[in-house]
Amino acid sequence: MVAKPSILIVDVDSLTRWSLIQAGQGRYQVTAVSNEYSALTELRDHHYDLLVIGCSSGQLRCDEITQEARVLHPALPILVMCGMPLDQTMCDCSRRAAHLHSATSIHEKPFKLTRLMEDVDRLLNDTHPATPHQN
Numbered sequence: 726m727v728a729k730p731s732i733l734i735v736d737v738d739s740l741t742r743w744s745l746i747q748a749g750q751g752r753y754q755v756t757a758v759s760n761e762y763s764a765l766t767e768l769r770d771h772h773y774d775l776l777v778i779g780c781s782s783g784q785l786r787c788d789e790i791t792q793e794a795r796v797l798h799p800a801l802p803i804l805v806m807c808g809m810p811l812d813q814t815m816c817d818c819s820r821r822a823a824h825l826h827s828a829t830s831i832h833e834k835p836f837k838l839t840r841l842m843e844d845v846d847r848l849l850n851d852t853h854p855a856t857p858h859q860n
Contacts, residue, residue: 729754730849731772735764735790736779736806745777748842753849761786768797775848779806779834802829802848806836 734745734757742757749755756771758764767773768790776794780787787805794801830844 730774732775733773734777764790777804804830807833
């Protein structure tokens with residue numbers, strides 16, 4: 726039996742976490758946490774095939790999570806969901822520039838969940854090409 730690709734979702738918004746869990750249910754092994762401390766613990770203790778981070782209004786230390794993820798797992802794909810327009814995010818917090826540049830993919834909120842999941846599928850297929858995914 727082939728193991729399902731694993732995704733770590735980090736977002737302070739419970740509805741976003743729930744939506745992503747529901748969208749990936751059955752296709753992926755999904756773990757969702759609401760803060761950077763839990764995310765860093767997960768990254769240190771477990772292997773993930775994809776990291777999805779929701780960055781909104783500075784409530785989450787996205788830069789810390791991505792920097793640690795790159796140290797622990799240099800090839801880990803990172804998908805960032807920005808909670809405000811990308812240019813405003815960059816102006817509001819210069820630290821975010823560093824983590825945005827280390828992201829594999831960036832989605833600006835609001836976005837269509839189907840497009841985000843297409844990107845999740847693409848990123849996971851790039852790292853696990855032999856893993857079959859249901860559509």
